[in-house]
Amino acid sequence: MEAATVFRALGDPVRLQMVQRLTGNRSCTIGALSGGLGITRQGARKHLQVLADAELVVLEPKGRDVLVHLDPRTLELAMRFIADLERKWEARLDALREFVEEPPPIEG
Amino acid sequence: MEAATVFRALGDPVRLQMVQRLTGNRSCTIGALSGGLGITRQGARKHLQVLADAELVVLEPKGRDVLVHLDPRTLELAMRFIADLERKWEARLDALREFVEEPPPIEG
DNA sequence: CTATAATGCAACTTGTCGGTTGCCTATTTG
DNA sequence: CAAATAGGCAACCGACAAGTTGCATTATAG
Numbered sequence: 095m096e097a098a099t100v101f102r103a104l105g106d107p108v109r110l111q112m113v114q115r116l117t118g119n120r121s122c123t124i125g126a127l128s129g130g131l132g133i134t135r136q137g138a139r140k141h142l143q144v145l146a147d148a149e150l151v152v153l154e155p156k157g158r159d160v161l162v163h164l165d166p167r168t169l170e171l172a173m174r175f176i177a178d179l180e181r182k183w184e185a186r187l188d189a190l191r192e193f194v195e196e197p198p199p200i201e202g
Numbered sequence: 203m204e205a206a207t208v209f210r211a212l213g214d215p216v217r218l219q220m221v222q223r224l225t226g227n228r229s230c231t232i233g234a235l236s237g238g239l240g241i242t243r244q245g246a247r248k249h250l251q252v253l254a255d256a257e258l259v260v261l262e263p264k265g266r267d268v269l270v271h272l273d274p275r276t277l278e279l280a281m282r283f284i285a286d287l288e289r290k291w292e293a294r295l296d297a298l299r300e301f302v303e304e305p306p307p308i309e310g
Numbered sequence: 311c312t313a314t315a316a317t318g319c320a321a322c323t324t325g326t327c328g329g330t331t332g333c334c335t336a337t338t339t340g
Numbered sequence: 341c342a343a344a345t346a347g348g349c350a351a352c353c354g355a356c357a358a359g360t361t362g363c364a365t366t367a368t369a370g
Contacts, residue, residue, distance in 0.1 A: 096215070097212075097218060098218050100213075101210075101218070102214065105210025105211070105212070105213040106206055106327095108328090110205060114290075120294060123346075124347070125346060135346090136329080136331085136348090136349095139347080140327085140329080141328085157338080157346095158345070158347080159347070160347070164291065169288055173285060176277055176281040177281060179277060180274060182222075183225040186225065186226060186228060214358090216358095232317070233317080241358085242359070244361085245359045247318085265366095265367065265368075266367040267316050267317075
């Protein structure tokens with residue numbers, strides 16, 4: 095999964111709210127998840143599809159309705175991506191610091 | 203800063219690449235950062251503005267050119283946001299587990 | 311001082327996004 | 341079986357995003 099796709103999916107207040115709801119409720123039906131968002135069920139459904147395409151969420155048809163549950167692995171993936179960026183940045187800082195603290199690495 | 207704004211800014215391959223470049227190079231000029239992306243300088247500049255609006259990046263005019271440097275605090279903010287989601291999710295799991303392991307909390 | 315290098319600003323085009331409406335399908339439930 | 345419930349599919353619209361082009365501005369180099 096492309097990191098950008100995941101971030102893009104998270105980059106909308108409605109979708110972010112959906113994800114937040116899902117971290118609290120183990121799983122919901124589409125209808126339940128779509129209520130109280132100020133948009134139509136169909137509108138909400140589209141957002142849900144974006145989350146599903148980014149694999150942030152899994153849709154499991156169950157009889158008449160569809161259960162939605164979070165896929166925490168993708169969330170973890172996104173987090174690790176940022177952590178790696180920070181790590182690389184820190185490394186860069188450290189390298190610079192070392193260079194500054196030892197002006198000429200010729201002798202102590 | 204809205205979390206959704208930050209994620210949205212990260213949700214594009216070009217912008218993500220820019221951020222990655224910046225974690226390696228302490229700071230670049232706009233021109234340097236805009237090269238080799240397969241788009242115009244002006245196109246790149248727009249992406250850069252999105253990153254700046256999300257406070258992922260700071261633009262510092264310096265004589266004839268503009269230095270771009272990363273703001274790791276916003277990156278950290280985004281990471282923490284996801285970490286909190288995961289924490290909430292884990293808590294939910296734990297609560298469920300406890301409930302299952304102690305079927306009726308009436309007596310041992 | 312002039313040329314050029316680095317950037318800014320604005321207009322415009324094209325495609326995608328967020329959202330809606332209307333209608334169809336399938337599963338419960340009474 | 342009939343009614344209600346949960347959802348799917350497709351067309352449509354307005355707004356915005358991505359990207360371009362053209363030209364103006366400012367600072368450094370010769």
